[in-house]
Amino acid sequence: MNTIGDFLDAMLLRGGHNTVLVVIGTALLGIAGGVAGSFALLRKRSLFADALGHSTLPGVCVAFLVAEHFGHAGRSLPILLVGAACAAIVATALVQAILRFTRLHEDAAIGVVLSVLFGLGVVLLSIIQTLPSGDAGGLKSFLFGQTAAMQQRDAALLAAIAFGTSVTAFVFLKELALVAFDEGFARSSGVSAGLFDVLLLLLVVAVTVAGLQAVGLILVIAILIIPPVAARLWTDRLRRFVPLAALFGGISGWVGASISSLAPRQPAGAVIVLTAASIFLVSLIIAPRGVLPAAWRRLRLAFRIANDHVLKALLSGPRSTAHLARSLGGRVTTTAMLVRLLAARGFLRGDRSGWSLTPRGIAAGGAIARNHRLWAAYLVRDAALAPDHVDPSAEAIEHILNPELIQELERTLASEGELA
Amino acid sequence: MPHNVDVQLPAEHSRKSPLSVHAMTVAYHRKPVLWDVEYDAPEHSLIAIVGPNGAGKSTLMKACLGLVPMAAGHVAFWGQALADARGRIGYVPQRESVDWEFPVSALDVVCMGRYRAIGWFRGVSREHRDAALACLDQVGMAQFRDRQIAQLSGGQQQRVFLARALAQDADLYFMDEPFAGVDAATEKAIVDVLRMLKSKGRTVICVHHDLQTVPEYFDAVLMLNLRVVAAGPVGDVFTRENLQKTYGGRLTLLDAASHAVARAAAEGPNPR
Numbered sequence: 071m072n073t074i075g076d077f078l079d080a081m082l083l084r085g086g087h088n089t090v091l092v093v094i095g096t097a098l099l100g101i102a103g104g105v106a107g108s109f110a111l112l113r114k115r116s117l118f119a120d121a122l123g124h125s126t127l128p129g130v131c132v133a134f135l136v137a138e139h140f141g142h143a144g145r146s147l148p149i150l151l152v153g154a155a156c157a158a159i160v161a162t163a164l165v166q167a168i169l170r171f172t173r174l175h176e177d178a179a180i181g182v183v184l185s186v187l188f189g190l191g192v193v194l195l196s197i198i199q200t201l202p203s204g205d206a207g208g209l210k211s212f213l214f215g216q217t218a219a220m221q222q223r224d225a226a227l228l229a230a231i232a233f234g235t236s237v238t239a240f241v242f243l244k245e246l247a248l249v250a251f252d253e254g255f256a257r258s259s260g261v262s263a264g265l266f267d268v269l270l271l272l273l274v275v276a277v278t279v280a281g282l283q284a285v286g287l288i289l290v291i292a293i294l295i296i297p298p299v300a301a302r303l304w305t306d307r308l309r310r311f312v313p314l315a316a317l318f319g320g321i322s323g324w325v326g327a328s329i330s331s332l333a334p335r336q337p338a339g340a341v342i343v344l345t346a347a348s349i350f351l352v353s354l355i356i357a358p359r360g361v362l363p364a365a366w367r368r369l370r371l372a373f374r375i376a377n378d379h380v381l382k383a384l385l386s387g388p389r390s391t392a393h394l395a396r397s398l399g400g401r402v403t404t405t406a407m408l409v410r411l412l413a414a415r416g417f418l419r420g421d422r423s424g425w426s427l428t429p430r431g432i433a434a435g436g437a438i439a440r441n442h443r444l445w446a447a448y449l450v451r452d453a454a455l456a457p458d459h460v461d462p463s464a465e466a467i468e469h470i471l472n473p474e475l476i477q478e479l480e481r482t483l484a485s486e487g488e489l490a
Numbered sequence: 491m492p493h494n495v496d497v498q499l500p501a502e503h504s505r506k507s508p509l510s511v512h513a514m515t516v517a518y519h520r521k522p523v524l525w526d527v528e529y530d531a532p533e534h535s536l537i538a539i540v541g542p543n544g545a546g547k548s549t550l551m552k553a554c555l556g557l558v559p560m561a562a563g564h565v566a567f568w569g570q571a572l573a574d575a576r577g578r579i580g581y582v583p584q585r586e587s588v589d590w591e592f593p594v595s596a597l598d599v600v601c602m603g604r605y606r607a608i609g610w611f612r613g614v615s616r617e618h619r620d621a622a623l624a625c626l627d628q629v630g631m632a633q634f635r636d637r638q639i640a641q642l643s644g645g646q647q648q649r650v651f652l653a654r655a656l657a658q659d660a661d662l663y664f665m666d667e668p669f670a671g672v673d674a675a676t677e678k679a680i681v682d683v684l685r686m687l688k689s690k691g692r693t694v695i696c697v698h699h700d701l702q703t704v705p706e707y708f709d710a711v712l713m714l715n716l717r718v719v720a721a722g723p724v725g726d727v728f729t730r731e732n733l734q735k736t737y738g739g740r741l742t743l744l745d746a747a748s749h750a751v752a753r754a755a756a757e758g759p760n761p762r
Contacts (some may be wrong), residue, residue, distance in 0.1 A: 258581040306638040
């Protein structure tokens, strides 16, 4: 069996009619999840979205029972989705009621509603299984998702929801963002926070209900949370954040559905979630706000500070590497490397008396010494520090003074003739 | 255009007053935080609301703006209901009330002040963006326009909030502790803006904590402690006796208060 070939076929939409349908449908679901989830994340309602997902189970079961009772086929998707949507609305109302009439906080209210409704759903599910007509196998696929069961109608529904979610988010971008950022200001300027919270809720419910079949109600929260969280690591601008979350969601759906098409009996939701998690993990490491760039920035700062120390030490005359290492308190090997790098960049030259500064090195060292003096003078004058206490502080700050701050210091000190 | 709907207020309230509060009572969880507040804000003035912690200063603002429900009472702006006057009212919430990690730049935040003028279904056009930038420039923050707001200092964040209020181009401003925890440069920038607004005939109402600067910065004062203790021109009502009533004998605060009163007496009544 050529697994990789099959996977590529699925990815490239050559995997047969049904696979194409599933891959496209799930990708669209991912896009909708990324968009709706972005605003849920900004409004700090991600956990609430989770409660909605779990609480759809009793809705689905009740819809099934009601449909069977009236002689319809219980496992008809539209009926079940209506049931799910109703349950989500009931869950919202319950959370709001708890918040209103008790002194519980939102997290506790969500926890209560989520677990109780899910428990109710599990009980109903076991009752359905004992019924003669109980095609519970079909319902069970809603727990973890089964993309293979997706039909053309379902894919069209997902397309409609993805389109509707994206358009709504685009049209109301500024209001949704304003309410999420500063509810008080929004309301004071006539933007109804309640209205846009309901709109956000509808978006989340739409994605949750649409995602029941593909990723299942337990994991549907993942496509609402993980893509936006990953996108947040890449940008701190709203205009890039929302499209990026949509992109990550789309990729998760696309790749995840392609993988799970190889093993149609596997729960598709889990595979899609793991795909999204991989995107998150990679982002966490390499994205601009991730771990690696932060470590790199720290390393560069440490390197610059070490360089500054070497240049400053050499201002007072040539030194040997060993001497430098001693006076700077570093290892000889590290110091030797630093010195060689500085020499290669034309700041130092070495001869028998040790290392000395080139004209370029003198200029650079002079600038550092001057920053040190500026800061020290400022501390003595404005922070009322005793002159003999100033040095350690100036030592720490002289390396990170930015041009803005240096100009400011120059202005304040020059105006009082304290600048030599 | 807003249609003129008059709010039912007793005759002693002036229709010219930018803010008239009548019999306002507010309660949180049945605990009253404001009792029967009566107040008429003077036109074209800088007004400080002072009072101890928990006196209901922020609550008064929020109730006026419809952000917390009133248990009883009426509020009118130039004799009109809030819904009809909203376009003429600006608001600077407390800086701690928002999450500064939000993915927007300083200029994006100021643009929020233009949303009302922009209207629904539209993005921020260049014209509105330029207007917002001019407001950012007024508070000396134009060079930080593209900075993500978490990367600004507390004082700079406060100035961004102030610029957003300027972008609203309102006639009446509510500012909730604009001077709290700001640096000297920001304090000066805020004072400059307040004076500029006054010179244009606008009214600004600030929750203010620093009693020392009340006579210097403000024309009028509203002294609040669950109810209105005193209200009027700083020179008339900002007295030792009223401060004592407002702060109820807390020694540390009284100390600060008596300093302020002494200074106010030395400088004479605030020039109008």
